[in-house]
Amino acid sequence: MEILILVVTLVSELAIAVYSIATKQSRSKIKSWTRIAMFIGFMMLSLGKVVVWEYTWGLFACLLLILAFKEIVALLRKQTNPARYKAISTIWKSLLLTLTVVVTLVPVLLFPQFRLPRVTGPYVVTTATYSYMDKNRIEEFTDQKDKRSVNVEFWYPEQADVTYPLLVFSHGAFGIKASNTSTFTELASHGYFVVSIDHPYHSFYTVSEDGKVVTINPEYMQEVNNANKDGVYSLGEFYELTQKWMKLRTDDMSFVMDTILEQAEQKKDSVYGRIDTQKIGVFGHSMGGAASVALSRERDDINAVVNIDAPFFSELVYDKVTNEINAKSEAFTIPLLNVYSDDVWIQLYSSPPYIANRISNENFKDAYNVHFKGAKHLSLTDLPLFSPILADLLHEGRKANIDKYYAIETQNELILRFFDYALKNQGQFAPKATY
Incomplete structure (x- = not known):
């Protein structure tokens, strides 16, 4: 599950970067809704016990929350003077975010969720x-x-x-x-x-x-x-x-x-x-x-x-x-x-x-x-x-x-x-x- 979440997150961020470069847009509703959906999806996996919540997920959850909050603000705010698009800036931001995602998932990758070995005795x-x-x-x-x-x-x-x-x-x-x-x-x-x-x-x-x-x-x-x-x-x-x-x-x-x-x-x-x-x-x-x-x-x-x-x-x-x-x-x-x-x-x-x-x-x-x-x-x-x-x-x-x-x-x-x-x-x- 940890590897799957890492792959999905990285692929999503890569897709956002490619879309931004192709459309020459540093901001878009697709990017915003994608990151909001990523946060909501992670929370649903946690609430549904698909992801067993441990403190090791803390950094990654905080990252998704920050990204989602930032995109919500971007959707609500009216952009009067959009910043000039720079491809190199998009690439650097994408690389930095990719590194951040990996770093926040290191605790989970080192200590992944696992089932406890069976206990067969009658005593609690x-x-x-x-x-x-x-x-x-x-x-x-x-x-x-x-x-x-x-x-x-x-x-x-x-x-x-x-x-x-x-x-x-x-x-x-x-x-x-x-x-x-x-x-x-x-x-x-x-x-x-x-x-x-x-x-x-x-x-x-x-x-x-x-x-x-x-x-x-x-x-x-x-x-x-x-x-x-x-x-x-x-x-x-x-x-x-x-x-x-x-x-x-x-x-x-x-x-x-x-x-x-x-x-x-x-x-x-x-x-x-x-x-x-x-x-x-x-x-x-x-x-x-x-x-x-x-x-x-x-x-x-x-x-x-x-x-x-x-x-x-x-x-x-x-x-x-x-x-x-x-x-x-x-x-x-x-x-x-x-x-x-x-x-x-x-x-x-x-x-x-x-x-x-x-x-x-x-x-x-x-x-x-x-x-x-x-x-x-x-x-x-x-x-x-x-x-x-x-x-x-x-x-x-x-x-x-x-x-x-x-x-x-x-x-x-x-x-x-x-x-x-x-x-x-x-x-x-x-x-x-x-x-």
Whole structure:
């Protein structure tokens, strides 16, 4: 719809310019009524819900309104001394207006309207946001010696009359806590309390309850970007970086879990009191998936793990003598679901960071491994839904060869079925190897 409106608008303005040049008229009733009709047509599309109104349409709507108002004034005003026609002026005005139309539609093209992924559960889902301050940790990214503060958001059944399992999510390297909102909503609609964490300075941006905005730390961003390039870091340096990232992530996740569990014990009549503290799952995308696997090694109250497209950083050991990275030799006994895109699947047997992820690793012989063929790394988040262009840019122009709704909805279904099986003892879980 966005592209169609852009094309129709540009064609209309081109037709007006050609008509003006052909008739040698800078003003005409045809031009006026065309622009008025364009504004009325857009408003009718909006009122008829053909165009789903979002703030991203604001600039374009204002442009159409200004043009329509200008032409209404021109129709009502009697022109006594018409300006001398200049073809070059008409051409320049047409080019300027064309550029203006494109610019005002950029927000819509970047974030086009889309349908929400299906929600299949019986519960109406509500949300809540909180900011937790960890009095035992100093914020390492600032010089003020502030305490580490973490922002979280809950998705849970609105009418929760019993207790439900707790699921803790960690976003990717540059992600945000809303990165997999469709997944959280689907899980909550089936009776789960999902809490997603913003890791300050690791997340693209995060906003606390008091309105404080924290954006991604440039040094951390550079570290991650360099780690994905050959030759920037030695193997030892790369290993140290991954362990540093895991430490911050798992500390955040563990702190949030402890805070929630403490609140659940103390406030039985609050939202927290609806959480089943004996059934806990963790999951995450990319670096968040790696942190989820790592955290499950550290705590004994985690009952199930979902890793979405991440290397097992916590399962690696670095040998300084041989300058090699190897996998640990400790069995993983917690139910684990690995969901992989093409981007990661092709690295399982070729990239050292993924040595522990290999299907042949006996320590993870009971893990479920699923490959979404044709999917890219961000296909397993909601980003391709609300900004396909941005997703393609972050994939360096490499488009996913999988339907974006099929990818996210199928993943949501698999994660739901896995947690139902592992935490609620409901049904069986036997996923296909490839989707």
